[in-house]
Amino acid sequence: MRAVAPAPGIEAPGSAFSPLAPSPAQLGGSPPRWLYAGRDPARAITIEDLRAMAHRFLPDFALGYLEGGAEQEQTLARNLAALAAWRFLPRALVDVSHRSVSSTLFGRPVPIPVVIAPTGLNGLFRAGADRMLAEASAAAGIPFTQSTMSNMAMEQVRAGLDDLRHWWQLYVFGPPEVQEALVARAEHAGCEALVVTTDAQIFGDRSWSSHHFVSPGRLTWRSLGGAALHPRWLAATMLRRPGMPAFENIIEFVPKEHQGFYDSAFWVRDRMDKALDWETMRRIRALWPRRLLVKGLVRPEDVARAAEIGADGVVMSDHGGRQLDSAVAPLEMLPEARRLVGKGFTILVDGGIRRGADVLKAIALGADAVQIGRAALYGVAAAGAAGVTRAIAILTEEMDHTLGLMGATSLAELSPDMLAR
Ligand SMILES: Cc1cc2nc3c(=O)[nH]c(=O)nc-3n(C[C@H](O)[C@H](O)[C@H](O)COP(=O)(O)O)c2cc1C
Numbered sequence: 159m160r161a162v163a164p165a166p167g168i169e170a171p172g173s174a175f176s177p178l179a180p181s182p183a184q185l186g187g188s189p190p191r192w193l194y195a196g197r198d199p200a201r202a203i204t205i206e207d208l209r210a211m212a213h214r215f216l217p218d219f220a221l222g223y224l225e226g227g228a229e230q231e232q233t234l235a236r237n238l239a240a241l242a243a244w245r246f247l248p249r250a251l252v253d254v255s256h257r258s259v260s261s262t263l264f265g266r267p268v269p270i271p272v273v274i275a276p277t278g279l280n281g282l283f284r285a286g287a288d289r290m291l292a293e294a295s296a297a298a299g300i301p302f303t304q305s306t307m308s309n310m311a312m313e314q315v316r317a318g319l320d321d322l323r324h325w326w327q328l329y330v331f332g333p334p335e336v337q338e339a340l341v342a343r344a345e346h347a348g349c350e351a352l353v354v355t356t357d358a359q360i361f362g363d364r365s366w367s368s369h370h371f372v373s374p375g376r377l378t379w380r381s382l383g384g385a386a387l388h389p390r391w392l393a394a395t396m397l398r399r400p401g402m403p404a405f406e407n408i409i410e411f412v413p414k415e416h417q418g419f420y421d422s423a424f425w426v427r428d429r430m431d432k433a434l435d436w437e438t439m440r441r442i443r444a445l446w447p448r449r450l451l452v453k454g455l456v457r458p459e460d461v462a463r464a465a466e467i468g469a470d471g472v473v474m475s476d477h478g479g480r481q482l483d484s485a486v487a488p489l490e491m492l493p494e495a496r497r498l499v500g501k502g503f504t505i506l507v508d509g510g511i512r513r514g515a516d517v518l519k520a521i522a523l524g525a526d527a528v529q530i531g532r533a534a535l536y537g538v539a540a541a542g543a544a545g546v547t548r549a550i551a552i553l554t555e556e557m558d559h560t561l562g563l564m565g566a567t568s569l570a571e572l573s574p575d576m577l578a579r
Pocket residue numbers: 223224225237275276277278305306307327355453475476477478479480508509510511529530531532533535
């Protein structure tokens with residue numbers, strides 16, 4: 159085991175929320191600080207270490223896709239700022255010798271109220287990444303949401319993982335028959351919940367990611383050269399069978415001449431149903447007999463409307479800052495949404511969760527659980543299923559000690575009055 163100095167480009171990530179930003183504990187950069195960027199997930203102490211490992215492992219174009227937000231990335235920054243703005247108001251002299259960070263989600267126990275968010279193109283990070291995320295989730299006992307744009311057939315992701323709480327995320331594209339076929343398939347595959355994403359019918363403008371391409375799907379020479387300089391990544395992705403990943407769950411709907419990796423992604427993108435509305439959501443509700451969540455809501459009245467049409471829950475989300483730029487963070491609207499729908503309705507929130515403390519803040523403000531997108535992807539890129547397991551363990555440990563430091567012993571004790579701005 160060796161402590162690895164940060165890879166070039168990650169010493170100064172330029173984020174005010176990074177542990178590498180100047181600290182009051184340093185005098186002009188002394189003592190020096192660094193993140194672990196080696197290969198052993200056991201040595202990652204924080205999610206930020208897994209992030210540094212991922213940065214060393216992935217070529218720039220894949221990182222640009224993983225990390226990037228829309229336009230000026232103000233929404234991306236806002237997600238982190240909204241979490242950072244809340245401060246704990248700890249209770250003193252409370253016996254915290256026995257603590258639990260467990261909860262229940264849709265009537266079933268979860269060791270932590272965390273769900274793996276749906277993310278597309280995971281095959282870009284590692285061949286079989288969808289399965290790795292599912293394995294780590296099943297082992298930890300938390301739900302895994304598989305994206306419409308994932309790279310493994312949902313049946314294959316699930317095979318043999320009897321304990322997996324498998325959620326299926328639906329992008330509404332193409333004619334209604336496509337949605338009907340996907341919903342029926344998810345039901346047949348045993349998925350517990352359907353998560354319908356509503357905030358990506360028009361694709362967000364992620365210009366930092368686009369700069370890696372000469373034209374849609376064609377990498378620049380510079381990006382190709384960068385990829386060639388990442389042999390470990392090449393060995394874990396393109397040099398594996400079947401080489402370039404494919405969108406296994408939707409490829410049957412894509413015409414033969416557009417079935418290439420990027421080409422099929424653009425084909426689907428062009429066919430996203432721009433008319434998606436509450437009526438469509440009602441129709442999907444009627445099709446799907448199990449738990450239904452509406453993802454991508456920020457306005458409290460939309461959360462209330464989702465409850466009215468018979469959804470079982472929502473994911474308050476801005477897609478990790480990748481869609482509408484200059485938007486408020488979902489966390490900022492969470493207390494009002496909770497007030498509107500009352501206690502019984504399930505609200506998940508996501509965007510910027512990188513610490514156990516972030517999870518506790520969201521729970522205190524009224525969420526039943528959070529979703530993690532990038533935090534899980536850093537893990538899978540860093541070290542496959544073991545990296546995701548490590549990410550979940552880090553969050554669990556951080557939640558546990560933060561809860562104790564707050565003077566609380568269970569999540570049920572958390573409420574907005576334990577936070578101040
Ligand atoms: C690389 C990447 C791909 C994503 N793909 C999808 C997707 O296919 N479907 C979806 O509903 N959301 C997608 N999202 C959004 C996530 O589900 C989630 O809302 C977001 O990542 C939460 O923010 P966080 O990354 O800061 O945790 C994606 C996010 C990332 C980072």
